Amino acid sequence: MLKFWDSSVGKKVVMGVTGLILVGFVIGHMAGNLQIFMGMERYNAYAKLLQEDIIEITWAVRVVLLVSTVLHVLAAYQLTMRNRAARPVDYALRDAQVSTYASRTLRWGGVFLAIFLVLHLGQFTLGWKWLLPEFSRGAAYGNVVLAFERPFWVVFYLVAMFFLLLHLFHGTWAVLRTLGLAKNAAEPLQRRLPLIIALVVTVGFSLVPLGVALGIVR
Numbered sequence: 001m002l003k004f005w006d007s008s009v010g011k012k013v014v015m016g017v018t019g020l021i022l023v024g025f026v027i028g029h030m031a032g033n034l035q036i037f038m039g040m041e042r043y044n045a046y047a048k049l050l051q052e053d054i055i056e057i058t059w060a061v062r063v064v065l066l067v068s069t070v071l072h073v074l075a076a077y078q079l080t081m082r083n084r085a086a087r088p089v090d091y092a093l094r095d096a097q098v099s100t101y102a103s104r105t106l107r108w109g110g111v112f113l114a115i116f117l118v119l120h121l122g123q124f125t126l127g128w129k130w131l132l133p134e135f136s137r138g139a140a141y142g143n144v145v146l147a148f149e150r151p152f153w154v155v156f157y158l159v160a161m162f163f164l165l166l167h168l169f170h171g172t173w174a175v176l177r178t179l180g181l182a183k184n185a186a187e188p189l190q191r192r193l194p195l196i197i198a199l200v201v202t203v204g205f206s207l208v209p210l211g212v213a214l215g216i217v218r
């Protein structure tokens with residue numbers, strides 16, 4: 001087991017499998033969030049379901065998400081360090097062959113997403129007052145509306161969703177390659193499944209802050 005983790009391929013497989021678990025979560029979380037367009041009662045009932053009625057399942061999911069996130073970040077960090085050690089001096093000329101904007105921003109985009117996640121949990125789950133002074137436990141709908149009535153948070157979330165788009169696009173393609181399920185497509189836009197997943201998740205999430213900013217949700 002340790003030998004597997006020690007190998008670069010092992011770390012990539014760990015990144016891929018944990019990445020797929022996280023993709024599954026974001027798809028579910030995005031779909032759940034869209035219920036905000038069905039009104040306060042529906043959205044708060046959904047939040048209550050997760051927070052009270054099936055709290056044991058929620059906790060099991062939290063543990064899986066936490067372990068997956070830690071392993072995903074740790075493997076990414078170690079692979080980056082290993083790659084740097086293998087080439088201490090940078091290339092004199094970087095002439096990208098088939099890399100995309102998404103693949104080149106994966107690491108820094110990942111760091112931004114990690115910061116986003118901490119602030120996001122602080123704002124909506126942990127109720128940190130400096131992030132959302134009006135936070136009220138059990139009032140998920142009101143919390144979301146109050147946050148996105150502030151343009152700063154709308155922009156912040158939209159920027160985060162842009163990074164999520166790039167991350168999901170490149171990440172899902174990479175895992176399909178690691179698992180041998182995708183052919184090598186030189187043209188990035190031929191990577192249709194990753195593109196669809198990334199677009200659906202990102203657009204779905206973005207509709208929430210946009211819905212509040214446009215006054216459709218209030």
Ligand code: HEM
Pocket residue numbers: 026029033047051062065117120121124125140144157164205206208209
């Ligand atoms: C516009 C986008 C998003 C909105 C409106 C949103 C909304 C929310 C809300 C309201 C909660 C708290 C639910 C409650 O406890 O009552 C929550 C929790 C959470 N969100 Fe998001 N979310 C968004 C995007 C994301 C993204 C992109 C991720 C991950 C990359 C994410 C990860 C989480 C996690 C891990 C929790 C904690 C779940 C728990 O254990 O209780 N969210 N979100």
